[in-house]
Amino acid sequence: MSRAIVHMDLDTFFVSCERLINSQLEGIPLIIGGGDRGVVASCSYEARRFGVRSAMPIAMALKLCPQAKIVKGDMERYSQLSHDVTEVINEKAPIVEKASIDEFYLDITGMDRFHGAYKWTNELAERVVKETGLPISFALSINKTVSKIATGEGKPMGNLEISEDQVRPFLNPLSIQKIPMVGDVTFQLLSRIGIRKIQTLAEMPAEVLHRMIGKNGLEIWKKANGVDNQAVEPYTERKSITTEHTFSEDTINMAQLKSVLSGMVEKLAFQLRSEQWLTSTVVVKIRYANFDTETKQSKIAYTSADHQLHDKVMELFEKLYQRRMRLRLVGIRFSGLVHGTYQINLFEDTQEMLSLYTAMDYLKGRYGFDAVMRCAGAALKPNTKNEILNRKHN
The missing domain is CATH 1.10.150.20 (5' to 3' exonuclease, C-terminal subdomain)
Structure with missing residues (x-):
């Protein structure tokens, strides 16, 4: 029996979120991004007709489409709306993989025994639109690759079905x-x-x-050739990655503590990007010399960027470390993970910032994590016996 794999993609998600709360943005060229030196995070189909594309510098986009309206964007709102869509899909679909903030894979193999898989998927898409107000496209086929390509071909608001015998003629x-x-x-x-x-x-x-x-x-x-045996991996927000550092001697040296935390953030953020994860929850842990252990956490907009995660970790550490006793251990956990890439965090960034991340990740990937590091994190020596780095799938 052929598999029945659905790919669902929220059409121009950031744009649709903005139009949901401001109907005056309907039908006009709209660019989501930040600052004259920033880059385009997303854009409407009206803007795309002028050649505007994601990751393009805002200044260039405005030259191509000077009448476009710029909206800075609100990742907190987008994250919440993404969660709302996820709940609607999870309620009905047997196996759901959240591939990013705005796309999903569903394995509905065997659904034809009860009623048509395409009819069922179409009804689910209609329910998403009705309950969230967000437009969504989907495609149904035999594997992830074909369904994802078909979704792109059917946008906007497209609903395609590519059966096994249609795969090659379609591709x-x-x-x-x-x-x-x-x-x-x-x-x-x-x-x-x-x-x-x-x-x-x-x-x-x-x-x-x-x-x-x-x-x-x-x-x-x-x-x-239309061959893809990848399984649809059930989505869970309980996945996390964690790192802890135990000091050889208990310390109260704030410069040392913050330097170690900086290095830990950099290492975990690199792991997030390497494995294409985005985190929505940051947890900081400290253990005092008397073994008392305390943690503090905060929800954030999905990200894998060092500078955003660093600021949140330092903020939590300042709130958490109040007793001014010596510390024997500090730890960081990023959880609430979804698959995705750094591109959804472009609102505050410049092209130079994105290029810096790309260059640093390339060097780390080729020559090792410590090939290039920020000075602030240099106190943390990676891969030492005191550092515990693990990835949890709870």
């Missing part, structure tokens, strides 16, 4: 850029040898692609 004429994992670099590489359509890519020998691109080449070849 073949599309650009290889539609395939997840094919970024600009890979596209340019393949384009230079005349591979621009998925059919051409699917028909070339897999070994050739492997030699050209490496291990990802085989995965891209499989996706071009």
Whole structure:
């Protein structure tokens, strides 16, 4: 029996959230972002017609579409509305994976035994719109890759069904850029040898692609052929990543404590981005010399950015550490995780900031975490016996 996998995607989510509370924004070019030196977090279809795209500098976007209205954005509101949509879907769907703040995968294999899978999915989408006011697109197919590509082809408010025998005819004429994992670099590489359509890519020998691109080449070849065995991973907000540091000698040195916390934040944030997680809850833990242990936590807008997480950790630490006794341990936990990338936190950032993160992550990934570090966190020596780094799936 073929699997029945649904991909659901909230159309221009940030834009839709703003229009939900201000109907005057309907039908006009709208850009969500921050500051003249910031970048576009999201934009309406009206703005896209002028060439405006996500991650584009605001200044460039305004040159392309000077009549666009700029809205700074409110991640707290967006996070709450995302949670509302999640609750509606979770109530009805048997297996749900929240892939990011605005997209979901559902495994409804076997639903046809009771009533049509497509009819059921369409009714769920209508319920999301009715109960949250947010537009949503979906596609139903045999795996994650095909359903995600089909959702993109059906937007806005599209509802597509791609059966097993329709997969290749559907994929073949599309650009290889539609395939997840094919970024600009890979596209340019393949384009230079005349591979621009998925059919051409699917028909070339897999070994050739492997030699050209490496291990990802085989995965891209499989996706071009409509093959994807990835399971829909049930979504839970109880996943967390944690790090703790036990001092060799109990300390009350505030400079040392904050330096260690900075390094811990940087390491965890890098792990979040490497594994494509966003966190919505920050917890700080301290243990005094007499073994009394205290924690304090705070909900935040989904993020994986060092500077945002650093500020929240320091704020919690200042509130938590009131007894001025020596400390033997400090710890940080990021929980309430959802899959996603740093792009949803562009409201306060400049292109320079995003480029800095990209460069630092590249160096850390290639040469090791301590290849490049912020000075504030240099006191923390990674991978020492006193540091416990673990990832929990509760």
